[in-house]
Amino acid sequence: MGSLFRASKTLKPRKYLSPFYSIKNPFDAFGLSQRFCSHSRQNSKESAPIDLSRYPIEKIRNFSIIAHVDHGKSTLADRLLELTGTIKRGHGQPQYLDKLQVERERGITVKAQTATMFHRYKLHGCNDGNINEPSTFLLNLIDTPGHVDFSYEVSRSLAACQGALLVVDAAQGVQAQTVANFYLAFESNLTIIPVINKIDQPTADPDRVKAQLKSMFDLDPSDALLTSAKTGQGLEHVLPAVIERIPPPPGSSSSPLRMLLLDSYYDEYKGVICHVAVVDGALRKGDKISSAATGQAYEVLDIGIMHPELTPTGVLLSGQVGYVVTGMRSTKEARIGDTLYHTRTTVEPLPGFKPAKHMVFSGLYPADGSDFDALNHAIERLTCNDASVSITKESSTALGLGFRCGFLGLLHMDVFHQRLEQEHEAHVISTVPTVPYIFEYSDGSKVEVQNPAALSSDPKKRVTACWEPTVIATIIIPSEYVGPVITLCSERRGQQLEYSFIDRYQQSDLVKLDILLNGKPVDAMATIVHSLKAQRVGRELVDKLKKFIDRQMFEIIIQAAIGSKVIARETISAMRKNVLAKCYGGDVTRKRKLLEKQKEGKKRMKRVGSVDIPQEAFHQLLKCMYSLLPVAAKVFMSAVFFAMHANEREFSLQPQFLMI
Ligand SMILES: Nc1nc2c(ncn2[C@@H]2O[C@H](COP(=O)(O)OP(=O)(O)OP(=O)(O)O)[C@@H](O)[C@H]2O)c(=O)[nH]1
DSSP, X not given: OTTEEESOOOOOOSSOOOTTTTSSOHHHHHTTHHHHHTOOHHHHHOOSOOOGGGOOGGGEEEEEEEESTTSSHHHHHHHHHHHTTSSOTXXXXXXXXXXSHHHHHHTSOOSOEEEEEEEEEOBTTBOSSOXXXXXXXXEEEEXXXXXXXXXXXXXXHXXXXXXXXXXXXXXXXXXXXXXXXXXXXXXXXXXXXXXXXXXXXXXXXXXXXHHHHXXXXXXXXXXXXXXXXXXXXXXXXXXHHHHHHSOOOOOOTTSOOEEEEEEEEEETTTEEEEEEEEEXXXXXXXXXXXXXXXXXXXXXXXXXXXXXXXXXXXXXXXXXXXEXXXXXXXXXXXXXXXXXEETTOOOOOOOOOOOOOOOEEEEEEESSGGGHHHHHHHHHHHXXXXXXXXXXXXXXXXXXXXXXXXXXXXXXXXXXXXXXXXXXXXXXXXXXXXXXXXXXETXXXXXXXXXXXXXXXXXXXXXXXXXOOEEEEEEEEEGGGHHHHHHHHHHTTOEEEEEEEXXXXXXXXXXXXXXXXXXXXXXXXXXXXXXXXXXHHHHHHHHHHHHHSXXXXXXXXXXXXXXXXXXXXXXXXOOOOOTTTTOOSOOHHHHHHHHHHXXXXXXXXXXXXXXXXXXXXXXXXXXXXXXXXXXXXXXXEEEEEEEEEGGGOOOOOSSOOEEO
């Protein structure tokens, strides 16, 4: 059985060993069984039910946290949940929203998770009656996976949001999934708030990241928030930015109900629990709703929000994100992207989601051939929570009845197997993964082959031609990595289509801009700028210096000049600071002390010619120069365009700048 391997190998935690890893039922240890029996931790301690009618649409903000793998989305989500009191500080379980056992063992998010938070904030024009009081906002946060194999989760989450926090590691900078997720959010017309995280790291370089955000996405560097989800630094600015910059959801509470089915999972007691975004109208417990996809009608048995566990509210209003239980029992009924509406009303269905594109196919068979029904049941339950997998029944002479499954990538496949085992106790054998090929036979017929066993062995039906899928890959990398990356692609039968420098040198009209203090040029302050910008840069530098150089005993003339031509000038008038002025009488020690203090202060200044420049002036000037320099001069990147065969596309790059 050389072509087969067992998926159910022992999995070692890769980077994060949960303290609960060795516990027999980790779900209990995490309180995760709550998720499956719908008991809210929050509920049990909360006396008054949450009244959602207090949150009209202008007080709602729906946002996702998107980023490359490991840039700190889930940790940031933890801090925001703590900040709003949604979970207790030090709840003992890092990455709270990574609820699945597979997520905890692998240290990666594979499922998008929503949590509703409440936050008091004073926003101009939005109050609860008293304009001097802050009002409470309802914030729906969706934490998303970073790995490319789960980007279907990201795109679905974004459909429920009006904004996204684009988290970038301050040391690693923009990476492949930062780019991919930025474009997902950009194409969905979301407000993007850049968050440069992990600024506590010794190698953090937020200015470099700001320059990347500007050059690659045209995001204003001054809009970036600097945070450390680890130490808490800068986090106080995140929710105000969410409330101020992200618009409330569109939609109308007076229109007929239209509700988007975002996600679902199976609960042994309640059946399918649907995560929904109410686009228009309002939904109450007991209402009758219908599915636009199947036409089937249901009664709303339970309804509420994730705060952060299921918390019944009896109602969901326009703009809100929550859950509904309707008695649906399978994925055939709960179709992700479906529109749910009040039975007997007529509405235009919402656009839904693009179907998932399966990249890898593999056969799944019960380890014990007689367990087909149990595997069927487990797959049915799991696909309820992972709509991106395609399932068709197939049979093998060696393995009996099984399924051919389509996945978004190899990691997705691996995670699906692990979840089948851990969450549904299904033991499976999987066949070697393959991409779909197209074969043409001598009788003129063409077939897509996802399973090598399906290839015809009939001598009258010879293969006359075959095709394999290809992806067009754009690889963006620092120029020094181009050589090894081209070799790597060529080794995998990649065909180079194009190669270009993103930031390439061009002939330009550059001038040296000198800064002169009392006629003497200060070499450390000289800069090279484009002639068109020289006047503006010179003026800004001179103004900045005037602000930070104290008046001295003589007049100071600050000039910006190109060669002998002065283009900006400021004067700081003279003064004589007599530190002994208030020192009446003849106390010599006191006078000496004051003079020594003055001398000490002077030591911290840099003397340029006759002028003392405080360190702060140098810092400010450098900052100003940095922001005025052309961004392209700071990052040298190249783009290599490749046509890669789909089954050869997975390889890792250091640094990971691969976009496929
Ligand atoms: N030094 C430092 N480490 C951080 C910070 N934020 C997160 N981390 C660490 O970075 C690692 C990854 O954090 P996660 O929150 O799991 O990252 P993620 O983006 O959610 O990861 P995926 O969901 O797998 O894409 C963890 O070890 C965190 O403890 C930070 O601000 N500073």
